[in-house]
Amino acid sequence: MKIILVLLTVLFPLLAFAQTENTIPKTGLYAFETSAGMKVGAAFGVLSGGDTDDQLLSVTSTVSPRIEIHEMKDVNGIMQMRQVASMPIKKNTENKLGPMGYHLMLMDLNAPLQKGTNIPVTLLFKNAGEKKMNIPVLARQAK
């Protein structure tokens, strides 16, 4: 009984740690930690659509003076990344953000993104208006 209790007290903080730092969430956005000197971060994840089609127009945060919406696209067999004015948010759909499609780029970071912290952001949607959320920062090896 003693051993079980010890194991529990040791394991639970570890589980909490793993959850916040090393598990990619099923919904919502997430970002990866950046090392010192890296001035750009990226955010990926899922934005759930509502009852009507919408568009993500902009994202703001205190961690970066400028967050851009990017799209990676196959143009004549060459993958190109470019900034776009908006990301379509299809109704009743899990709209995915990832390195090979739409994603957010956090430019000119004020400080490195540290694992275990949250990035407070405000998303502006054409129809839904402003939505605030926290983007968890994950360790590089998160799965």
Ligand SMILES: [Cu+2]
């Ligand atoms: Cu990009």
